[in-house]
Amino acid sequence: MNTELIALLKANIGLPLSPELAADLCIAAGRLETLVQASDIGKIEPEHHEGFTFAIERIGDITDEIKPLHRAHWNETEVHRHNLPFNPDYETFCRYERAGRYVLLTLRQDGKLLGNCAMYLDKSTHTRTIIATEDTLYLLPEARKGRAASRFVAYVENAMRVLGATEINITVKTVNKACRFFRLLGYRHVENGLTKILETEDVQLETA
Structure with missing residues (x-):
């Protein structure tokens, strides 16, 4: 049942x-369809860099721990949406995770969670290859020192490569300098995204 x-x-x-x-x-x-098997995800080993540990974890196992990190990310980079409710759907994250279509990568120092990158995996209908699309990529300020951030991104890239992805899509907000950071790591500016928060007065209903 x-x-x-x-x-x-x-x-x-x-x-x-x-x-x-x-x-x-x-x-x-x-x-x-289960896109990536749990056994394949389990093959990706943790890595260590200058006191930081990068690893793949299950969001279902660390939901309570990751909530403050998600809130900090929202507060810092999602200003344009602050009139909307902050209400992550962790149950849906877990469902996609079980289907091999959501992968959570974490950055820790002395066991403390300081950063995360969540990637959605899907098969392109245009190329039939796997695309990894970034849902969240955020490090607390204390994890942005030295080369920790660039090494973490390299860990994410290698993990996606192991899982069969041939393309990574990342979005960056205009409120920070993340665009320059990713350009230095070889990411290309290929499109511009625009956002509009729909207010009640924006919705015009036709009457008979």
């Missing part, structure tokens, strides 16, 4: 079938 699927159906009885809910149902029902 698929208890996860039953619980998900019960929790959403009477609600519209949104794209997000449809994806969750497919994952819970086992209909969404």
Whole structure:
């Protein structure tokens, strides 16, 4: 009996079938193809650099620990969305993680969590190759010294390469200097992204 699927159906009885809910149902029902096997992810060993430890961890195991880091990231880089609720959906992160489509990489010092990079994995419909898309990449200020940040990114890149990804997509915010940092690491500026927060007055309803 698929208890996860039953619980998900019960929790959403009477609600519209949104794209997000449809994806969750497919994952819970086992209909969404597992893209990367857990055994392959487990092959990626931790690395050490000047007192820092880089590793792959399961977000389901460190949810409470990572919440303050997510809040710090939101406060520092997501100013344009601060009128929206900060409400990460950790259950969905875990579902994608179980399907081999979400990988969490962490940076620690003396056991303390100081940074993380979460990558979504998917197969491109244009090239049929695996694309790794950054969801979160954030280090606390005390982890931004020396070459820790660049070495962490190199660890992320190697992990994605091991998992079969041939392309990495990363977004950077205009509130910091991350764009210059990634350009120095060989990332190319190939597009500009624009964001608009829809206010109530932006929505015009036609009347008969």
